[in-house]
Amino acid sequence: MTDSLTHSLERSLVWPRLKGWGAALMAGVLLSGCGAVNNMLYKTTGDVMQGFSRDHTVPYLLESSDLAMGCAxxxxxAPLLMSFGRVTSEPDQLAVMLYLSAGGCAEEKAREFELDGLAAMHAMNANEAEDALIRQKRAYALASERYFKGWxxxxxxxxxxxxxxxxxxxxxxxxxxxxxxxxxGLQALNxxxxxxxxxxxxxxxxxxxxxxxECLENEKWWGAPMALRATVxxxxxxxxxxxxxxxxxxxxxDEQGEAAGVRLPHVFHAIAAINKGDQDLVKQVIREHARSLEQTPANADWRFVDAMATNMIVAISDRLWVENTGHRTPLGQLGSFWDDQPEEVETMNLDDLL
Structure with missing residues (x-):
């Protein structure tokens, strides 16, 4: 009887342990299975998101002229889409576009700080000008980091x-x-x-x-490859x-970009002229850009690129205006400058009619 009691007691002690181990083993199997399912789900989602963004989101954005929307x-x-690189292939192609655009956001802020600084200098406010310069450099550092990631x-x-x-x-x-x-890459360096x-x-x-x-067809891409090369x-x-x-x-x-309705070469031309220190040429490029906007509509497939070019030309024009007048290019007057001579108006000598 004692042996029987002892045997029953041992069984009562061992069986709960076995049940516990079995439950733990089963839970481990189930959890590992859930992990595998989740990983597969994440990978599939990542692949779908990458493909959709490349084939639909980017083309849709390029047909828009809303730069602020693209920036936002x-x-x-970018953090969401790039995080899919943890569960599937790295979205390198998509990253190029994301970081180029995000770098442009930071650079836009840098240009705004620069204008603030120039306006402060024009108003002889040294402290405000210095603070704006510091903010400008910080924004350019962030822009460079983002551009460099894209590169x-x-x-x-x-x-x-x-x-x-x-x-x-x-x-x-x-x-x-x-x-x-x-x-x-070029913007990262700049x-x-x-x-x-x-x-x-x-x-x-x-x-x-x-x-x-040299790997790009120049005429196909609105003269931009040659313009970029010539700027370098x-x-x-x-x-x-x-x-x-x-x-x-x-x-x-410039002529190729104007004809195509994608005026990106104007930007490269203006940058080269600024580097040369030729303000008259800079003004000439800005005037040509403004004239072209009136004559040729933006290419429907590349509105975003054309709008980006115009935004950068306006920024260059604003810099000239603020340096010389303390304010930006007046609304609706892109292509005109503070020192333009008024057009001569023909007058009739009324004495000849008497």
Whole structure:
């Protein structure tokens, strides 16, 4: 009887432990299964989001001319969309567009701070001018970091640019994103210089970008590849090939951009003229841009790019106006300047009629 009681007691002690172990084992299996299902769900969602964004969101945005909306979208959605790189392939192509746009947001703020500083200087307010300059440099540093991320993702997807080998583009969107990545690299370097701080952008990015534009069809992309290349020639001493003239190339690119309704070459031309210190040429480019806006509507497929070009031309015009008058370009007067001579009005001598 004692043996029977002992055996029953041992069973009563062991069985709950076995049940506990079994429950733990079953829970582990179920939880691991849920984890696998979740990972598969996340991966599928990530792949769908990447594909949808590339094939629909980006084209939809490019057909819009609302720069502020595009800016808000890129800053708000970049963390979400980029986080899918943790569960599926890294969204490198999408990252190029997101960080180029987000970098533009930061650069826009930097330009606003610059105008605030120039206005303060014009008003002889030294403290306000210095504070605006500090904010300007901080914003340019952020812009450079964002542009540089876009450049890195560009290189991860397409390979190191400027090596002499061009990618095999699958479609026009693929080729456009390649060009956007080149622009992101150039902007990263420019913003780093403006910030007067070291973000880590290599100093030879400009020459790399210039070589890589050879992979793009110039006429197909509104003269922008040649304009970008010529701007690098104009800005880097010794970069211009023998027999070439950067500003003649920029004139040709301007005409191509105007005809296509995508006036991005005007921006490169103005930047090259600013670097040269030729204010008359800068004004001329701005006037041409304003005239073209009246004569040629924006390309319906690339309204966003054309609007971006106009926004940058307005920013350049505003800088000139604030430096010289203390205020920005008057509304509706892009292409005119504070020192323009009034047009001569023909007058009739009434004495001849008497």
């Amino acid at each position: 979208m890129s800053e708000a959605t 890195k993702h560009h290189n991860a997807y397409y390979g190191a640019p400027g090596t002499g080998e061009c990618p095999d583009f699958s479609d026009d969107k693929d080729e456009f994103i390649y060009m956007a990545g080149l622009l992101s 913003a780093q210089i403006q910030s007067t701080s070291s973000i880590g952008v290599p100093a030879n990015v400009g020459s790399i970008v210039a070589r890589a534009t 020639w104009a800005m880097i001493p010794g970069a211009e090939p023998e027999g070439e003239n950067a500003f003649e190339r920029l004139d040709i690119a």
